[in-house]
Amino acid sequence: xxxxxxxxxxxxxxxxxxxxxxxxxxxxxxxxxxxxxxxxxxxxxxxxxxxxxxxxxxxxxxxxxxxxxxxxxxxxxxxxxxxxxxxxxxxxxxxxxxxxxxxxxxxxxxxxxxxxxxxxxxxxxxxxxxxxxxxxxxxxxxxxxxxxxxxxxxxxxxxxxxxxxxxxxxxxxxxxxxxxxxxxxxxxxxxxxxxxxxxxxxxxxxxxxxxxxxxxxxxxxxxxxxxxxxxxxxxxxxxxxxxxxx
Numbered sequence: 001x002x003x004x005x006x007x008x009x010x011x012x013x014x015x016x017x018x019x020x021x022x023x024x025x026x027x028x029x030x031x032x033x034x035x036x037x038x039x040x041x042x043x044x045x046x047x048x049x050x051x052x053x054x055x056x057x058x059x060x061x062x063x064x065x066x067x068x069x070x071x072x073x074x075x076x077x078x079x080x081x082x083x084x085x086x087x088x089x090x091x092x093x094x095x096x097x098x099x100x101x102x103x104x105x106x107x108x109x110x111x112x113x114x115x116x117x118x119x120x121x122x123x124x125x126x127x128x129x130x131x132x133x134x135x136x137x138x139x140x141x142x143x144x145x146x147x148x149x150x151x152x153x154x155x156x157x158x159x160x161x162x163x164x165x166x167x168x169x170x171x172x173x174x175x176x177x178x179x180x181x182x183x184x185x186x187x188x189x190x191x192x193x194x195x196x197x198x199x200x201x202x203x204x205x206x207x208x209x210x211x212x213x214x215x216x217x218x219x220x221x222x223x224x225x226x227x228x229x230x231x232x233x234x235x236x237x238x239x240x241x242x243x244x245x246x
Contacts, residue, residue, distance in 0.1 A: 025049025027152050027190035029062075031197050038131040038201065040070075046113060046152055048121045048188070059175045060113045060123040061185075062150040068104040069145030070129045070199060073097055077128070086126065087112035090173055101132040101143070110153075110173055131201035145199040149192035153185045165189075 027048050034041040044062050048055065066072065074095050080086040092108040109127070116122035134143040154166065155175040166186030175183040 027188045028193065029149055029152060029190045030193045031147070031149065033147075033197055033199060040129050040131070040199065042127045042129050042147075042197075044111075044113070044125045044127070044150065045116070046123045046190070047119065048123075048154075055121065058154055058156040061153045061155070061173075062111050062113060062125055063153055063171060064109045064111065064127070064150040065148060066107040066109060066129065067145055067147065068106060068132065069101045069134065069143065069201060070131055070147070071095055071097065071104065071107055072109055072127065072129055080128070087114055088176075089127070097130075099132065101134045104132055110171065112176075129199075131199065134201060134203045137203050141203060143201045143203045145201055147197040147199060149190075149195060152188040152190045154188055155183045155185045 027046055030045040030047075032043045034043060042064075046060055046062065048060070072089070072091065072095065074091055077086065077089045077091075081088060089112070090110040092110075093105075095107065096104065111125050111127055113123035113125040116124045131145065137143065151169075153169055153171060166188055169185040169187040171185045172182040173185065174181060
């Protein structure tokens, strides 16, 4: 009897494991870069592998690690959020928008995603990203920046949905982006349509350094001369004015 009971228990455990594997389907993540040049839009779409009725009360976010070659402008994001053009975006560190690529570091961004009206299990987000200036290249006029697939996070603070399919995440952030208290986030296993995106950033050529320096110097001298000539021609100076200033 003990052997039979052990066999039944093993069968039940195996059936439970198969049920969990059948219900815990991977999410599908799609990334796309729009526009060309330094200023791009990163579009992300997540299709969850859970039932539609289980999503209610849950928040989905994408945790993105941006390499030194690209960055997000926090002032631009604040303006977009203020005009209700994007969801809340949390940035891990201060962003130096003037730093070149070789002086910048990785940047972690958490962006909250909006439900997709065309897909009941889908969420979307658009993140404006900008390329940094790179060192001049020898022959190729473009630098390649590799953007990895984001980590998909879900938070169901107001829902009783089962979390057995997800792995707890160490991210400390509110569920909605507006609450002051952090919630328990879970990392969802996903299948990216593309493992990585390649961002092509225009760069200068080293053989043009001398030409750029000469043109810059001539432009500076010319502009300074025009400003000085305008001041001398249209400015009104007198000894009384200097006396009053003293």
